[in-house]
Amino acid sequence: MKQTIFDLSRPGVSGAGLRDPDFGELDPSRWFDAESLRTEPIGLPEVSEVELVRHYTALGHRAYGVDDGSYPLGSCTMKYNPKRHDHLANLEGFAHVHPRQPESTLPGLWELLFHLAECFAELTGMDHFTLQPAAGAHGELTGLMIIRAWFESRGVKRDVILIQDSAHGTNPASASMAGYRCEMIRTTPEGLTDLDALEAALDDSVAAVMLTNPSTFGLFERNIREIAERVHANGSLLIYDGANMNSLMGIVRPGDMGFDVLQLNTHKTFSTPHLSGGAGSGPCGVKAFLEPFLPVPVIRRDARGYFPDEDRPRSIGRVKSFYGHVGILIRAYCYILTCGPQGLRTASENAVLNANYVQARLSPYLPPVFGGRCMHECLLSTTKLQVSAFDFAKRLIDHGVHPPTLVGAGCVYFPGHLRDAMLVEPTETETLESLDRMIEKFLRVAREALEDPELVRTAPHTRDVGKILPSGSRDGQPAYSGPTGQPMDSERT
Structure with missing residues (x-):
């Protein structure tokens, strides 16, 4: 039986500690009133430092990640993260800045984020990006909030999001959090969107249709242009779940397919850490008519240089403290610069080739x-x-x-x-x-x-x-x- 840290606990045992002679015995009652103080021990395990270190080192050896072996987790890519990008993101000029320091002292960071947003826009066919969302689902939520704000600015009430039955589970969850009702659109026996079902569901209550292309079935939606035309003819918008963008990079752009809003998962497409490997990032892109509603701040450039713009009266407000997960965004920027245009296209081609090779062999x-x-x-x-x-x-x-x-x-x-x-x-x-x-x-x-x-x-x-x-x-x-x-x-x- 594997031991837990509590199995190792023995009363009175602790690691070595150093006491500050300037403070003497610490008395919590000096800072807290009686009602705020614990009356019973917190119940933490009592172990020596060496036992603590060895226990958690052993747990680490039992974990599994992309550095241990292949990770064929379909629908939630776990790919290798280049270690030199970790090094670059930890350069002193990036690692030691603080979001509370004067904005005028951060021109290099503003410039990097500005150009990263431009790279995302070029790769996806969008016009503008916010880098604030903390993960892919957070990017979905941000896009849906922008859509809601756009309709409200026009005095139009629409409260339904149509979602394909092959959607990621985050899609209906994000739509619900944004205040929408979700209705499902079935797929055909071939795994594609059923156009008749879509047409029957489109009415003046539909704010947007949310699709992933390629879908979670691993199939490219051949009728995407016709879908976009029908959605827009209904006065609705088309939002793209960018979870599978790693198969299209440098080949085709969602913006050219007719999508109005999208989010990206940087860990899936731009090789940044994921889950316990680090914080996430879900940049959200929009077409020009939705730009006024982007979260604040938006990084801009004028004669003075690069700066975060907070003066945006139609913005949906902040969706994340400060400027997003900057360390992750720097890694994505490094990946884009390392690969270059042809390298990014090659990455997508290899992703498709590898999947088809696995399918054929199995x-x-x-x-x-x-x-x-x-x-x-x-x-x-x-x-x-x-x-x-x-x-x-x-x-x-x-x-x-x-x-x-x-x-x-x-x-x-x-x-x-x-x-x-x-x-x-x-x-x-x-x-x-x-x-x-x-x-x-x-x-x-x-x-x-x-x-x-x-x-x-x-x-x-x-x-x-x-x-x-x-x-x-x-x-x-x-x-x-x-x-x-x-x-x-x-x-x-």
């Missing part, structure tokens, strides 16, 4: 759900096997592969027929050799599923995680399966 056991070529990610089915996609993915953990997205099991917005589908996204940063190693592990699990399906259904078996199993499962294991088939304390699973 198709004998895991055929594509919709057939044909995919974009940057492939949607594969386990229907040929005797196990579910959920079980297949969990068995991959035993072979050292991070499980891909489980479309049906993990996202309630998808149609029921995708219950046994897996979304695999290898990204452009994987080499042919690393893809082959990953593919061989997928094939190994597929053969196991045919030869010994119960082995796969009860996985994982060799890791520090377990699966809740039904009664009467393999070898009489109890409800909680641990690394060696031992029961796992439910409070520690």
